[in-house]
Amino acid sequence: MKIRALAGVAALALLLTACGTSQSATPAAATQDAVLKVGASPVPHAEILQFVKNNLAKQAGLNLEIVEFTDYVQPNVQLSEGQLGANFFQHKPYLDDFNASKGTKLSFVTPVHLEPLGLYSKKLTDVAALPAEATVAVPNDATNLGRALKLLADNGIITLKDGVGTAATERDVTANPKKLTFKPIEAAQIPRSLEDVDAAVINGNYAIEAGLKPATQALVLEKTEGNPYANGLVVQAGHEKDPNIVKLGQLLQDQKVKDFIQKKYEGAVIPAS
Template sequence: MRKLFGIASAITALALTLTACGSAEPAGTTGAAAGQASASEVLKVGASPVPHAEILKFVKDNLAAKEGLNLEIVEFTDYVQPNVQLDDGQLGANFFQHKPYLDDFNASKGTKLSFVQPVHLEPLGLYSKKITDVAALAENATVAVPNDATNLGRALKLLADNGLVTLKDGVGTTATERDVATNPKNLKFQPLEAAQLPRSLEDVDAAVINGNYAIEAGLKPAENALVLEKAEGNPYVNGLVAAAGNEQDPRVVKLAKLLAGPEVKQFIEQTYQGAVIAASDAAVSS
């Protein structure tokens, strides 16, 4: 009986030792959760379908394996959820936005997301199915514009740069309809979610459309836009974004390096024929 008691005590002691050893890291906790993800772990990246997810697919199919990078691409058709899901940890990075939009999102939503690497510019353009020359835009014409703060300001600047309106001094990228100083043609602005703008062309006289949604709708910015945003000094370069503190995640670092590389630049030039411009070719303002 004493011998059996001794064996049971030994088993109990061993179990306690194993439990103590295992208690250093709770079940389900990984190095990634502690901010120590290895480069071999899957990196989930949220992206707009065109051109962002297409660029990421090129990286995944042609470049990632050589770097030991395992990518999962998650597509979104809006500009909100990719940041929401990055902030709450469902994504490891996203690729769909420019820095002015990110700065506005962080300020308004209280998120802490960091712009890691500029990749490309999608020039904003004014499109119409009713006219072929911007000078033919009639008085009291309705012009659809993006309804998010930074892209609305960007759209109004495009119109101002082409003589359709003037803006108050110093309004910058956050201009709204209230910041229009003069409007000679009495244009009517119709703010819409950016993804809806291509479909609005049937109902409005013209629409200012983000480059990614223009391409997705089969429009060719270099050919179809009445006027097109200039690349030089443009702050609206799209880039890779990570949660603050995760900029040095080895997977994010590798993806940033690949997105800035010559292979991606060549893919952008050959695939989009000027509708998308590599960041290295756009003299970006800081």
């Protein structure tokens, strides 16, 4: 009986100790030295985050871990599942469409930079030389497809239904004088398909990764004025004010980061105002 009593006391003490530890634990998101794991596309997002990590984060008390992704889906999936604390690869129109179609609750925190969309070709040096019945690769996700079609419309290659803007789909093309064929491809794969088509509309980050220079090699390039497609920091809804998220948002808008972007990317990536 005595042994059982002592065992019971020990078990009770262990239970109380465990409960006490649990009650005093600080949520990871609010701990100053907790690691903030951020998902990012390799170029330019991860490079910008690496600059922040190497030059600004330590002084701000931010412990940053960068996880690279080569697609536009998994960074949001893993953020929604809590495997990431934030991500940095997308613009708000894409995020809004992703939330609506996937039922996620992710929130755009702050814009950082713009990557102008461009039309590229291995066969042409002038957009006027685009032949009849040419094949043009375009991103297959809804927001970037509309953005690509608007780029072509803004440069007189096609005509879109009035007022459709960047919500355009192929059904909204009202005039296609050259009878172009549009080939929807996952955005990350388009640069690899450039040899197989006459021209391709490529997102800025993937163009840079492929060694293309948007400022000089794009046949036509998206205008930056009034452009809603600034890429920015994204978190789970409700975490916008977490201390480490606030710190990272501030650092990404620091003048040193803007100077880094301007120097490194030479107009291919443009700091958000």
